[in-house]
Amino acid sequence: MKKVLLFLIDSMMPDVLERCIAANKAPGLRFLLEHSQYIPDCVTVFPTMTASIDCSLITGVYPDQHKVPGLVWYDSEQKKIVNYINGAVPVRKLGIAQCATNVLFDLNERHLSKDVKTIHEVLEEHQLVSGSINVIAHRGHKQHKVHMPPLLDAITSFQLRETVSGPTIMSIGTLVRPDIFRPVTWNMAQTVFEGYGINDTYAIDVLIEVIRSGKQPHFTLVYLPENDHKLHASPQNAIQHLADVDKQLVRFLDSFASWEQMLERNVCILISDHGQTVIGEGEEHNISLDALLKGFSIHALGKEVTSEVEVVICNNERMTFLYPVNGTEQAAIVEAVSVDKRIDLIAWKDGEKMIVRRGGSKQELSFWRGAEYSDAYGRSWGMAGDPSVLDVQYDGETLTFDTYPDAFSRLYGAAFAQQGPAVILTAAPGYEFLSECAPTHLGGGSHGSLHKRDSLIPLVIAGAAQSFPLPARLVDVKDFILRELGVISGAHPQ
Ligand SMILES: [Zn+2]
Incomplete structure (x- = not known):
């Protein structure tokens, strides 16, 4: 059985993807698209913010069922604003301890409804191994120790829980390291300046080491955040930003004897979480x-x-x-x-x-x-x-x-x-x-709105046995993968 890899590329947009390939700036993406079912108009979740979308991606349901309403929302029982970290200033106001606890612990263990199952929980209940690299929504059946960097540890006053749950193979930057034989070679991507490893380079480093160590899970979800940060700052350079993501994908493809060999061994799916809209200057x-x-x-x-x-x-x-x-x-x-x-x-x-x-x-x-x-x-x-x-x-x-x-x-x-x-x-x-x-x-x-500019995302499915049901939605990706791995059978329920 092939393994399944799902790359979540933050803010990747269909028109930018197509233009980037047409400009010959994305050999990796071109290769995957040429071997794939390409869907340029997959519909994501509203609000078009990463936190609630990630929860929908791993649970296959909209927020009315998984209960994570957005990136920032008000918990009326606790009388507190929940913020899964949307920039330095609000985090300073609300307190880094509260925000870090929100994103590391509360999102998965308190807010994400226990009435729905994550893809990691379903797979591991079926004796398959699941993996999550740098995704903030990661609930699973295993407990993982959190290694707080000394600086963050001091600021948060040791308030964070010592463990978080996740699938068997899990990485959250340098805070939660995957249990593999090979250590990930140290580089700048793991420093405080690069978000403690919550970046594209570190995510691909971890993925390559997980595969080389012979521990590749049946399913691995890998989050690549940098395209989003760059697009917020300079949307006019969108093609270059996606070309930078392509360099990381090429590094992953090159870790195989050939790119074709990667596809012989894996179903490789690329998806985005949302688009972006350019804001006027005035x-x-x-x-x-x-x-x-x-x-x-x-x-x-x-x-x-x-x-x-x-x-x-x-x-x-x-x-x-x-x-x-x-x-x-x-x-x-x-x-x-x-x-x-x-x-x-x-x-x-x-x-x-x-x-x-x-x-x-x-x-x-x-x-x-x-x-x-x-x-x-x-x-x-x-x-x-x-x-x-x-x-x-x-x-x-x-x-x-x-x-x-x-x-x-x-x-x-x-x-x-x-x-x-x-x-x-x-x-x-x-x-x-x-x-x-x-x-x-x-x-x-x-981004954040219901408008199609923020809401239509590309979905690239390379090397799969079935085709993805149309019209495509992000919430249908979970069941597609479960069918691909033989956990559920039958056609897409219409
Ligand atoms: Zn963003």
Whole structure:
């Protein structure tokens, strides 16, 4: 049986991938594409932020089932903002100890629902070995010791748990090292300056050593983050950034006797987590949430959510959760933000229904699960109001989505990841949200929204026995791999 390798390349976009290959800057990607089923329009999860997407990739479900709503969200029981680390300033405000605990421990052991199983858990329950290299969502049946670097250890005041769970072969930079015979040769990629090994070079180093040591798991998920960081800063150099990723893939391919030999031994899948949208240069491209919500008492980052607070803002770049607290009316927040045309969508729950509006308009569309309309993925929905709000088309048989791919399931997924009220905002193309300490990217790249620019990702499947079911979604990758490894059989359930 072939082994399966899944490379998760942060912010890889289909048009950039195609242009990079056409410009002869990506021999590794070209080789894989030439031997693959290439899907340029796979739909990812909303919000288009890595943390909740990683959870969907390893569990095969949207956030309404796995319960990790986004990168930044409000835990109303603990009365705390959860932040899986979105930049240095908010991390300093919230405290490195809280954020590091959130990302290393809470995400996997507390937030990710125990009602769903990760691909690592399923595989290892079937006596197959699974592996995870540098992925923040990694829950599995084995416990791994965390080696805190002295600097981080001192700052976090030894508050972190000593172990985290994961599959048999697991690496989280230099913090959790894989249990293999060969040590990974030390280089700069493992220093504090390079995120303690949470980078492309170290991830490929680890993968190569795992394979050379004869310990390659049946399935390995490898996360390559650098394309995202570079695109945020300089989207105009997108092709060069992906060419840099290609150099790492070539290093991996070259570790075999031939590139063909790699494909004889492995199914090699490449996927992205989300796209990016270029933000305008002028300050008006940052939508100030403080200004829009000036009539409310807004929670100050790093402070307690006291009884005076009316709104908690959780900014996910081109998407935001606004939480009404202490009896604040959700409707009052909706009205306050509805005046701004730079806001693309405003969505909220009303019982079991979702209601959606566009910024600057009062036209509404509502939808709910389990009624007469069915979408291309076999889900059924009811809807009322103005379908143009979400650019929904109905041909008498199937609901289709263009501007907002898989819009109903994805919006529903984000909104019902939590029980209480939350108003969801997305920014129009070219815009992102501004709030206290949130990282912004004027003239750079950003993501988070439901729009297709942030939501359509390439999926490259090389050397597989079956073809991937279309229309493709990121949440269907888990079952595809389980079928490829013989753990589940039969056709894709439509
Ligand atoms: Zn990003």
